[in-house]
Amino acid sequence: MHHIHIRQSADLLHAILTDTLPADVQMERYFRAHREMGMRDRGEVAGTVYACLREKRLLEHLCQGGDFLCLTAADRLRQGISARAIGDLGEIDLGALTERVRTLKPESLPLAVRYSLPDWLADSLVAQHGAEETGQLAQALNRQAPVDLRVNTLLATRDEVRAKLAEEGYDCERTPYSSIGLRRATREPLFRTAAFKAGLFEVQDEGSQLLSIMLEPKRQEQIVDFCAGAGGKTLAIGQLTANTGSVYAFDISAKRLERLKPRLRRSGLQNVRTAVIRHERDDRVRRLAGKIDRVLVDAPCSGTGTLRRNPDIKWRTIDLPALVADQKNILEAAASLVKPGGRLVYATCSLMREENEEVAADFQQRHPQFRTVPANDVLTRRHIALTMPDNYLRLSPHRHGTDGFFAAIFDRGT
Numbered sequence: 001m002h003h004i005h006i007r008q009s010a011d012l013l014h015a016i017l018t019d020t021l022p023a024d025v026q027m028e029r030y031f032r033a034h035r036e037m038g039m040r041d042r043g044e045v046a047g048t049v050y051a052c053l054r055e056k057r058l059l060e061h062l063c064q065g066g067d068f069l070c071l072t073a074a075d076r077l078r079q080g081i082s083a084r085a086i087g088d089l090g091e092i093d094l095g096a097l098t099e100r101v102r103t104l105k106p107e108s109l110p111l112a113v114r115y116s117l118p119d120w121l122a123d124s125l126v127a128q129h130g131a132e133e134t135g136q137l138a139q140a141l142n143r144q145a146p147v148d149l150r151v152n153t154l155l156a157t158r159d160e161v162r163a164k165l166a167e168e169g170y171d172c173e174r175t176p177y178s179s180i181g182l183r184r185a186t187r188e189p190l191f192r193t194a195a196f197k198a199g200l201f202e203v204q205d206e207g208s209q210l211l212s213i214m215l216e217p218k219r220q221e222q223i224v225d226f227c228a229g230a231g232g233k234t235l236a237i238g239q240l241t242a243n244t245g246s247v248y249a250f251d252i253s254a255k256r257l258e259r260l261k262p263r264l265r266r267s268g269l270q271n272v273r274t275a276v277i278r279h280e281r282d283d284r285v286r287r288l289a290g291k292i293d294r295v296l297v298d299a300p301c302s303g304t305g306t307l308r309r310n311p312d313i314k315w316r317t318i319d320l321p322a323l324v325a326d327q328k329n330i331l332e333a334a335a336s337l338v339k340p341g342g343r344l345v346y347a348t349c350s351l352m353r354e355e356n357e358e359v360a361a362d363f364q365q366r367h368p369q370f371r372t373v374p375a376n377d378v379l380t381r382r383h384i385a386l387t388m389p390d391n392y393l394r395l396s397p398h399r400h401g402t403d404g405f406f407a408a409i410f411d412r413g414t
Helices: 002-017 023-033 039-054 056-063 068-078 094-102 119-141 158-167 206-214 232-240 254-258 260-267 283-287 311-315 320-335 357-366 375-381
Strands: 147-151 181-184 201-203 222-225 246-251 272-276 292-298 338-348 370-373 393-395 405-412
Touching: 002 023, 002 039, 002 068, 002 311, 023 039, 039 056, 039 068, 039 311, 056 068, 056 094, 068 094, 147 158, 147 206, 147 232, 158 181, 181 206, 206 232, 206 292, 206 338, 206 375, 206 393, 206 405, 222 232, 232 246, 232 260, 232 272, 232 292, 246 254, 254 260, 254 272, 260 272, 292 320, 320 338, 320 357, 338 357, 338 370, 357 370, 357 405, 370 375, 375 405
Parallel strands: 222 246, 222 292, 246 272, 292 338
Antiparallel strands: 147 181, 147 201, 338 405, 370 405, 393 405
């Protein structure tokens, strides 16, 4: 069977790396077209493809090139499957490849090859963190993420949900920083559980949960989630305001907001309103100018903080200047909503200074009426056991076990 899986994995890897669609979308499409594949076959192929996306440069070094069949075979050999078990792959010399895998000395390779980073990302991270910490970060980004859950505290406590999931055969740990989070080390179909169907939790990275907490929402407030997407943070905010006031979920994509609808129904929240906006200067935005207590901007970004889940991002072309221009425009528009005494949180799931500190500093410089709130002030008030070295919140997989996140907190003067 191994050689069939390796060929299927190579086909899928080729489709992902020669198209602009995200890896998970391509994968769904591929499995729909190959209905004859059983659950185990799909699991094995998906595992191989993700491993190859994570370690592409190291595998290319072993293969002395970018042949997709060779990459998938090299990955299987590195997982301990023998050349004999793989069988005949035609044009690939498995004997020579096995020998290269056996004698590989990763520590002798350049950092970007060893940790399978594109040069632009490796250079940027080394400039920010130095080589040693970049190595630790890159290693953590190449590991599979755990499954984090955000408990719906309107319906049950964290420990009640933990007990219910344990009864259904899924033991969870408490997340260390978010008081509303649970974590499982392995991926399972948790969406089939009675606890999920009853609205007791949503899947959401612990770092993402902390972003909503940085907003410090209070009861009866008017709040806007400016780039709401499928609404994970919107739901968290709605819950933090105890289902009072109004939470507006804005997004330019109707399709993304559509995915919030079933989640909203399950949650039991009554205080969320969704609105598709054409652009950041939409009339709906203008009408709320100066009226909103708190605004969260989880800006569209490079997504480099999510490489544990989306390793294909490493091999895509990213137009950083265009992203930064968008981020500045969106932040500008979102700031216009904030009333005197209100709060604005700018966040990304990026590791890039250009999208993070530089956007925040640029905004601060042009808007003296907003002052930067040290993240540590909020962390202390919310009893979160984290300390940041400066004013910004920065989370990363090698230090905090979360995806890579950045947040800058601004309060508008009265």
